Amino acid sequence: MNRPQRPTGAATSGLPGSAVLRVDPTACDGVAMCAHLAPDLIELDSWGFPIVRANLTERAELRAARAAAAGCPRRALHVDKTH
Amino acid sequence: MSAATRLADEAPPRPIPLLDGAIRYRAADRRLLSGPQPDGLAEHLARYGARPRRSGRSLITAMDAIQLTGRGGARFPAAAKWRTALAAGGRGYVVANGAEGEPASAKDAALLQHRPHLVLDGLATAAETMDATGAVVWLHETAHATRHAIGRALAERRAAGLIEPPVHVLAGPDHYLTGESSAVISGLAGGPVLPAFQRVPAARAGLYGRPTLVQNVETLARVALLARTGPVAPQPGPMVTVAAGGLLTVLEPPPNATVARILQVSGVLGGPSAQPPQAVLLGGYGGGWATWTAIGGCPIGHLDGHGPVPADTPSLGAGIIVPLPRDACGVAETASALDYLARSSAGQCGPCVFGTRELADTMTRLATGRSRRHDGDRIRRLTGEIDGRGACGLPDGATRIASTALHVFAADVHEHLRRDRCLHPGSQAVLPVPEIR
Numbered sequence: 001m002n003r004p005q006r007p008t009g010a011a012t013s014g015l016p017g018s019a020v021l022r023v024d025p026t027a028c029d030g031v032a033m034c035a036h037l038a039p040d041l042i043e044l045d046s047w048g049f050p051i052v053r054a055n056l057t058e059r060a061e062l063r064a065a066r067a068a069a070a071g072c073p074r075r076a077l078h079v080d081k082t083h
Numbered sequence: 084m085s086a087a088t089r090l091a092d093e094a095p096p097r098p099i100p101l102l103d104g105a106i107r108y109r110a111a112d113r114r115l116l117s118g119p120q121p122d123g124l125a126e127h128l129a130r131y132g133a134r135p136r137r138s139g140r141s142l143i144t145a146m147d148a149i150q151l152t153g154r155g156g157a158r159f160p161a162a163a164k165w166r167t168a169l170a171a172g173g174r175g176y177v178v179a180n181g182a183e184g185e186p187a188s189a190k191d192a193a194l195l196q197h198r199p200h201l202v203l204d205g206l207a208t209a210a211e212t213m214d215a216t217g218a219v220v221w222l223h224e225t226a227h228a229t230r231h232a233i234g235r236a237l238a239e240r241r242a243a244g245l246i247e248p249p250v251h252v253l254a255g256p257d258h259y260l261t262g263e264s265s266a267v268i269s270g271l272a273g274g275p276v277l278p279a280f281q282r283v284p285a286a287r288a289g290l291y292g293r294p295t296l297v298q299n300v301e302t303l304a305r306v307a308l309l310a311r312t313g314p315v316a317p318q319p320g321p322m323v324t325v326a327a328g329g330l331l332t333v334l335e336p337p338p339n340a341t342v343a344r345i346l347q348v349s350g351v352l353g354g355p356s357a358q359p360p361q362a363v364l365l366g367g368y369g370g371g372w373a374t375w376t377a378i379g380g381c382p383i384g385h386l387d388g389h390g391p392v393p394a395d396t397p398s399l400g401a402g403i404i405v406p407l408p409r410d411a412c413g414v415a416e417t418a419s420a421l422d423y424l425a426r427s428s429a430g431q432c433g434p435c436v437f438g439t440r441e442l443a444d445t446m447t448r449l450a451t452g453r454s455r456r457h458d459g460d461r462i463r464r465l466t467g468e469i470d471g472r473g474a475c476g477l478p479d480g481a482t483r484i485a486s487t488a489l490h491v492f493a494a495d496v497h498e499h500l501r502r503d504r505c506l507h508p509g510s511q512a513v514l515p516v517p518e519i520r
């Protein structure tokens with residue numbers, strides 16, 4: 001379950017800026033898979049925890065964010081609609 | 084006599100106060116030292132009248148009109164929260180949050196112990212507006228005097244046959260984070276009383292996924308007053324706690340009273356010849372430092388969000404004012420505050436576990452004459468790195484205390500960094516930092 005979703009219609013038709021990538025810092029263990037999967041959106045801090053660029057403005061960013069969220073072994077990343 | 088002092092003495096018409104007179108606690112054990120007679124139900128009704136059945140929507144409009152913000156420290160607009168909860172269908176939970184975590188604050192205890200009915204009126208009104216399933220008073224489990232006062236007030240209300248939603252009194256551990264709103268919700272749901280990551284605001288989906296309002300007890304007391312007076316009446320100033328000399332003094336100064344005047348009234352700034360403090364910690368450990376020059380003449384109403392304040396003024400937060408005497412070391416005080424925050428961390432979020440601790444350790448090295456090269460830069464980098472990255476605001480508070488300290492105590496920081504020398508050797512610790520069990 002919860003496979004990385006293929007971007008289809010409604011899921012990716014989000015307007016620019018209408019989705020955010022967020023990390024649940026209580027769930028994150030600093031595995032850093034996300035930084036490999038979405039290097040343009042995520043950098044790691046001094047201790048290896050992700051600093052995410054929240055606002056997703058392009059389709060490619062949304063795809064990368066979803067891939068990072070799906071690849072997180074701690075399920076700590078969330079792509080949420082802003083409204 | 085300064086213009087501000089004169090203003091504070093005139094100011095008709097007078098608003099209805101939440102409290103009258105100062106209430107004083109011993110900081111070490113929060114024992115009540117002096118205060119007015121607590122209100123029983125009869126006194127409460129004589130003072131304020133019965134709780135009006137004011138309909139929810141017009142009350143929310145009135146909350147907007149007076150720009151009522153959360154008095155627990157976060158200062159989120161209350162009306163916006165209530166609208167969100169109503170838009171999400173209401174029928175959730177309302178919490179009167181009296182778990183006062185800031186060690187330098189006692190205003191919530193003062194209010195709950197002396198005006199319990201005002202808080203319970205506000206809670207009942209909030210619960211009715213939301214058509215709530217449950218109403219809770221949330222406290223620290225060690226707050227015995229407060230719990231007793233609320234229990235007695237609830238018994239009086241039952242005996243008098245007041246028609247209002249039933250209230251549960253519940254408590255969490257005596258910890259800095261117990262009053263953090265997501266921790267309250269987690270605790271009420273039977274989970275650990277620790278902050279949680281919230282994907283949606285609790286006002287939309289909180290306890291058991293239902294719209295949940297967690298409001299500070301002072302916020303609810305203000306709602307109770309507002310329901311009686313309407314927004315046109317003059318509103319009382321913010322409740323403040325002045326922490327100095329081992330005492331916590333709770334006051335309700337008029338909005339035009341300056342910080343200097345408040346310290347005078349609380350007995351901290353003795354006579355006219357007394358030295359003013361060098362700086363003030365505003366908002367407690369969730370707040371930050373301000374120089375006396377910048378803040379001494381500032382009216383409290385402005386700090387409360389109703390007027391201009393000097394640039395880089397920290398938030399008044401939960402209304403905490405801690406003056407730092409001239410002979411105290413701001414670097415040492417900042418180090419002890421940061422260490423308290425690091426010890427208070429729930430230990431859940433990486434940036435806080437590592438970053439808040441490293442920030443505290445670095446500042447402690449500075450304070451104790453063991454600074455390393457680049458420690459100044461390290462503090463600046465750490466504050467940038469951990470700000471906004473926890474599930475709760477604890478690391479943000481640490482960030483603000485540290486970064487405001489670098490400015491406000493620039494001369495001290497320089498001496499500590501360059502020469503491992505303190506400009507105030509042998510100074511006594513000022514900030515209250517409780518043990519953590």
